[in-house]
Amino acid sequence: MTATEDAVGATHEVVNQAPPLSGFDPLACDPALVGAVSAFGSDTVVGSLSALALESGSDTAREHGRLANEHPPVLRTHDRYGHRIDAVEFHPSWHWLMSRAVSHGLHAAPWAAEDEHAHLRRAAAFTLWSQVEAGHGCPISMTYAAVPALRHAPDLAARFEPGLTSPVYDPGLREPGGKAGLLAGMSMTEKQGGSDVRANTTTATPLADGTYSLVGHKWFTSAPMNDLFLTLAQAPGGLTCFVLPRVLPDGSRNALRLQRLKDKLGNKSNASAEIEYAGAVGWRVGDEGRGVRTIIEMVTMTRLDCVLGSTANIRIALSEAAHHAAHRAAFGTVLRRQPAMAAVLADLALESAAATVLGLRLAAEVDSGAGALLRIALPAAKFYVCKRAPMVVAEALECLGGNGYVEESGMPRLYREAPLMSIWEGSGNATALDVLRALSRDSSTVDALLAELSATAGIDDRLDAVVASLWTEVKTAEPARARRLAELITLSLQGSLLLRHVPAMADAFLARLADSGRTLGTLARGVDVGSLIDRVTPQVG
Structure with a gap:
């Protein structure tokens, strides 16, 4: 080899690049998730997450996540x-x-479980597994959310x-x-x-056998290969909820x-389709004219998963940046x-922790069966956590510099994913206005919020000031x-739960709440940023 060839070869020596982030345990570097699951559930619930966590941090899972996005549905x-x-x-x-995802019980399994912490366990697992790939979480989430709505028709x-x-998991029509x-x-x-x-115009005409014939055009239907769909249509008695299978009992394809x-x-x-009901057969779920009231329980559960999905996106972006x-x-x-x-990294860690502890607290509320806190806190959390995600993920991407802007890093995929949860199941204004509706329609929601925040009243002046503003x-x-x-x-709930x-x-x-800084990386003086970063940095190998 000549001196010139030797010199040229040296320019391709790879140094000062981070090793691949694979073979790590996302549970081991997430003190907020561990702390929340232990507090709202038990250490046994934490232990039950270990196998899923290790699989989600594996090279195999991360590669499947990449390939699923590189080869979209057709x-x-x-x-x-x-x-x-x-x-x-x-x-x-x-x-x-x-x-x-199905074998780990991330779909509708909690509704059939006897475990008192089934929904908390599932929420923590969903948050861990969604860090692998976000798109397939959509059909998993909708399946989870469908059960309480379906129960309006025993x-x-x-x-x-x-x-x-x-x-x-049994795919196919x-x-x-x-x-x-x-x-x-x-x-x-x-x-x-x-x-x-x-404002929907899809019509549902009653048939002699008790079913309905639906005609109309739906603008956005995700995961159209799922087996059945809850939908809304105008029946003679008003807007009504229906369930439509893709394949009818006689084996023929329904007219979707x-x-x-x-x-x-x-x-x-994830495939998201425009679909047309061309006389599709549906079964009524709940009373005619009560479609919104029937479907709202499904909306509630999918909103919870919006919070958890944004939390997962924030957390994996933090892992990539810290690594x-x-x-x-x-x-x-x-x-x-x-x-x-x-x-910046410490601030990202705080965002992740605050989102995590609140999302899991809301999941624990599903286990408890009490609905008052959910009615006010869930739309608020859905508004704020999902709204923060794009900014947080963008900051994490920037931590990688130009490397983060390149598709191979995986960060652009996280960034493109970030706005979705804020739009799905009611965009920012819709969810914020739902907070007002909860206040005006049910005084117990304020009582539940007050009870939750009273646990830390008087402990920290900074939190008390935020609660007073609330x-x-x-x-x-x-x-x-x-x-x-x-x-x-x-912010009040996040501060109280973290405390x-x-x-x-x-x-x-x-300290960040009191300091009024609005840009990530503007923490108060004296914060021990090193210990915050240590807790959330993945350990590879």
Whole structure:
């Protein structure tokens, strides 16, 4: 080899690059999740998450997540002979992810479990597993959320619940009664209404056998290959909820026509379709004219998963940033030891911890069966946590510099995913206004919020100041201030929960509230950023 060839070869020596983030335990570097699960459940529940956590941090799982997004679903409206089939083809990695999620019980399994912490366990597991890949969480979440709505029709619940709670992933369009496992979806929005489902124009005409014939066009239906869908349509008695299977009891395809798949900003692995009901057969769920009241329980559970999904996205972005900063050197030392970078990483850690402890507290409320706190705190959390995610993920991406802006890093996928949860199941204004509705319709929601926050009243002046601002907003609540109200509810709950259950991170979070800094990385003086970063940095190998 000549001297020139030797010199050229040396330019391709790889140094100062972080090793791959694989083979790590996301549970071991998440003190907020461990602390919350232990506090709201038990150490036994924490231990039950170990196998799933290790699998989610494995190279195998992370590669399947990448491949599912690199090879998005493909719509096949007809087969080669011209028969209408309305099918969507998925990459094998999608099916691998779905199979693992179902076998771990992340779908509707909690509704059939006797475990008193079933929903908390599932929420923690969903948060861990969603860090692998977000798109397949959509059909998993909708299946979870469908059960309480279906129970408005006990005969239909008895018919479908065993399949929806089954630990078996059984893809393919076949009659639901003959499948080992079922997945459910929801199909509500229309092009003229969006969140205003009362403006829906899809019609439902009663048939002699007790079913209904549905005609209309739905603008956004995710996971169209699921086995059955909850939908809203205008029956003679008003807006009503129905369940429509993809395959009818006689084995024929129901008249759900897939018009096209949406070309979305993110969530690429998951198919989202425009569908047309061309006389599709549906069964009524709940009374005619009570469609919104019937479907609202499904909306509540999917909103919980929006909070958890954003939490997962924030957490994996933090892991990527902390891992990179632990290995990449600049200006004489690794990035995590650079004061400015350390301040950003510590702030990201606080965002992750606050989102995690609140999301799991709300999941524990589902286990308790008490609904008052959920009615006010869940739309507030959905507004604020999901709204913060894009900013937090963008900051984490920037920690990797130019490397983070390159697709191979995986960070652009997280960034494109980040806005979705804020839009799905009611965008920011819709969820903030739902907080006002909860206040005006049910005084017990304020009592529940007061009871939750009273546990830390008088312990920390900084938190007390935020809570005082909250009560001022409650007394003068109005639509123009709905976002501020939702924000204060969330921040008050996050501060209180961290103070009680993750005290090692509470002081820095409360100091941030008092300091009024709005840009990440502007923590108060004196915060021990090193210990915060240590707790959340993944250990590879």
